[in-house]
Each structure stands twice: as structure tokens, then as C-alpha cells.
Amino acid sequence: xxxxxxxxxxxxxxxxxxxxxxxxxxxxxxxxxxxxxxxxxxxxxxxxxxxxxxxxxxxxxxxxxxxxxxxxxxxxxxxxxxxxxxxxxxxxxxxxxxxxxxxxxxxxxxxxxxxxxxxxxxxxxxxxxxxxxxxxxxxxxxxxxxxxxxxxxxxxxxxxxxxxxxxxxxxxxxxxxxxxxxxxxxxxxxxxxxxxxxxxxxxxxxxxxxxxxxxxxxxxxxxxxxxxxxxxxxxxxxxxxxxxxxxxxxxxxxxxxxx
Ligand SMILES: Cc1cc2nc3c(=O)[nH]c(=O)nc-3n(C[C@H](O)[C@H](O)[C@H](O)COP(=O)(O)O)c2cc1C
Numbered sequence: 436x437x438x439x440x441x442x443x444x445x446x447x448x449x450x451x452x453x454x455x456x457x458x459x460x461x462x463x464x465x466x467x468x469x470x471x472x473x474x475x476x477x478x479x480x481x482x483x484x485x486x487x488x489x490x491x492x493x494x495x496x497x498x499x500x501x502x503x504x505x506x507x508x509x510x511x512x513x514x515x516x517x518x519x520x521x522x523x524x525x526x527x528x529x530x531x532x533x534x535x536x537x538x539x540x541x542x543x544x545x546x547x548x549x550x551x552x553x554x555x556x557x558x559x560x561x562x563x564x565x566x567x568x569x570x571x572x573x574x575x576x577x578x579x580x581x582x583x584x585x586x587x588x589x590x591x592x593x594x595x596x597x598x599x600x601x602x603x604x605x606x607x608x609x610x611x612x613x614x615x616x617x618x619x620x621x622x623x624x625x626x627x628x629x630x631x632x633x634x635x636x637x638x639x640x641x642x643x644x645x646x647x648x649x650x651x652x653x654x655x656x657x658x659x660x661x662x663x664x665x666x667x668x669x670x671x672x673x674x675x676x677x678x679x680x681x682x683x684x685x686x687x688x689x690x691x692x693x694x
Contacts, residue, residue: 479604481505487590487602488562488571505573506561512539515682518556528554539678548578548666548673557679561687562590569593572687574680578670581662583607585616585670591630595684598625598639613663624654630675637675640668 438445481501485491490500507523510516531554532538539555562571572595577586585606590599603616615621629651632638638652641664646653656664674680 483588483602483604484560484573487588487600488560488573489590489600490562504562506563508559508561509556510559510680510683512555512557512679512682515686517683521556523558526556526558528557531556541678545678546673548669549584550578550673559680559683560588569687571599572684574674574684576670576674578666578673580606580608580613580616580666581660582609582613585663585666587616587670589671589674591684593687595688596629596631598628598630601625608660608663613657613660615657615660616663616667621655621657628652628654630671637672637681639671639675641665 438448478497481497482491484505485495485497485500488505490504491497507526509518509521509523509526511518532552537555538552540552541550558575560573561569562573564570570593572591572593574589574591575586576589577584579585583606585603585608587601587603589601591597592599601622603622606614606616608614608616624646628639630637630639632652640653641656642650642653643656643661643664645655657667675684
């Protein structure tokens with residue numbers, strides 16, 4: 436029996452078929468494209484690391500240069516040592532943090548960068564020169580600004596103290612205000628600044644009103660973006676402190692071969 440095209444049943448059946456076909460298409464696309472998305476995310480990460488390490492040029496074979504020059508390591512923040520048995524290529528800090536044994540719980544006084552509880556392990560990227568000596572150490576950092584968590588790679592020289600570069604690659608601050616964290620004219624000021632003060636604590640900070648030219652640890656705060664600037668300072672203070680990468684960076688600085 437033919438269905439009446441003007442009936443409610445016909446309309447419902449057509450709507451149900453369209454929903455079914457649409458959902459099958461969307462789920463198939465999600466499954467089929469997942470490996471490509473994962474590969475793209477990894478490529479993007481590698482480009483950002485090479486860029487902050489000064490090794491990126493348009494047209495290079497990113498994966499090949501990365502494999503040749505960059506070595507990823509998983510660090511245990513509680514010991515400052517390279518973590519045994521953790522494979523950097525599939526290390527996922529969020530998944531690690533689900534296990535309470537691998538999680539660092541921060542009090543609100545400790546959590547100056549607004550990162551919340553996180554894995555007690557983290558990645559670093561050692562960049563080697565042609566003679567296989569460490570030339571840069573790239574540390575992932577993040578912290579809360581005004582509207583968003585801001586993610587960056589911070590590159591240090593082989594002294595594990597002097598800034599070689601900073602690259603913010605994910606943030607949602609206001610374009611033209613906090614969003615200026617990505618402005619190369621501003622990030623250029625970071626080069627040559629020193630992270631640690633005489634006492635060994637993090638002395639690097641953004642200075643409201645402008646840093647004086649002879650300030651070894653200061654960079655101009657972003658104008659009209661005091662809260663984003665505080666977030667940037669606190670991200671560096673947190674991730675380069677004893678709570679995270681400082682122990683490991685000290686080992687690199689002392690030339691510990693097993694880094
Ligand atoms: C539309 C709008 C967007 C803003 N975006 C930011 C921002 O991205 N980062 C930031 O620190 N402040 C931003 N501000 C400014 C802050 O609200 C705040 O006034 C600013 O950080 C200066 O703080 P201060 O007055 O204590 O120096 C924005 C303000 C407005 C009205």
C-alpha cells in the first residue's frame with residue numbers, strides 16, 4: 436500500500452531516514468578521519484617545537500628534521516629524573532593523571548598558574564646540534580590568562596636558564612589585547628632573558644609599564660592585558676619551579692650525561 440505523502444507517518448519516516456543516514460555519515464567520517472587528525476596534531480606539535488627551537492623553515496620535511504634533531508623525554512617532576520618505562524611517543528599527561536598514584540594534587544596556594552591537579556610526569560624535548568650536543572631544551576608550559584588556558588613551548592639555551600624563544604600556539608585571549616602573546620614583535624623580547632635569579636628561584640616575569648633594558652629577567656607586560664600578563668608570568672613561574680621542571684633542568688645545567 437503506497438503511503439500518503441501528506442500524512443504524518445510519511446513525514447516522520449522521511450525525517451527518521453534522513454537522521455539515520457546523517458548520523459551514519461558523521462560517525463563514519465569521525466572514525467575514518469581520526470588517524471588523519473591525530474597525525475595532523477602531531478605534525479602541528481612538531482612544527483611548533485622546531486619553530487621555537489629555531490629549526491623550522493617552510494618546505495622542510497618536518498618529521499625527518501624532528502626525528503634527526505629532537506629527542507623527547509618523559510620527566511618525573513617529583514625526582515627531576517627521566518621517568519623509567521614511559522614512552523614519550525605515546526605519552527598522554529591527561530590519561531596519566533587519571534591514576535591517583537601518578538597525579539600531583541595542588542593546593543590553591545600552589546596552583547599559581549591555574550592548571551589544576553596534573554600528571555607528575557611531563558615531556559621535554561632535547562634539541563641536539565650536529566655534534567649531538569644539547570643545543571636547546573624545549574619545555575611545554577600552560578596556564579590560565581583572562582579567558583582561557585594558554586599553551587606554549589618555551590625554549591631554553593643549553594645552560595637551561597637563558598630563553599631562546601617562546602611560542603604560544605593555543606589560547607583564546609582577546610585579539611589585540613591578551614592575544615598579543617602570539618605577536619612575534621613581543622615574543623622577540625624574551626630572547627636572552629634569564630629564568631632563574633641568584634637564589635635559584637624563577638625570577639623571570641612580565642613587568643607592567645615596561646621592563647628596563649638592563650633587566651635580565653623582565654619582559655614588557657602586554658598593554659591593556661594585565662590579567663593575561665599575570666597568567667604568562669605565573670605559567671613560567673609554575674612550570675620552571677621545583678613543582679615541575681626545575682629539578683630536571685638543574686641536571687641538564689650540570690651536564691649530567693644521563694638526561
Ligand atoms: C572586551 C574586553 C576584552 C579584554 N580582553 C582582555 C584580555 O584578553 N586580557 C587581559 O588581560 N585583559 C583584557 N581586558 C581588560 C581587563 O578587563 C582588565 O581591564 C585589564 O587586564 C587591565 O587590568 P588593570 O586595570 O588592573 O590594569 C579586556 C577588556 C575588555 C573590555
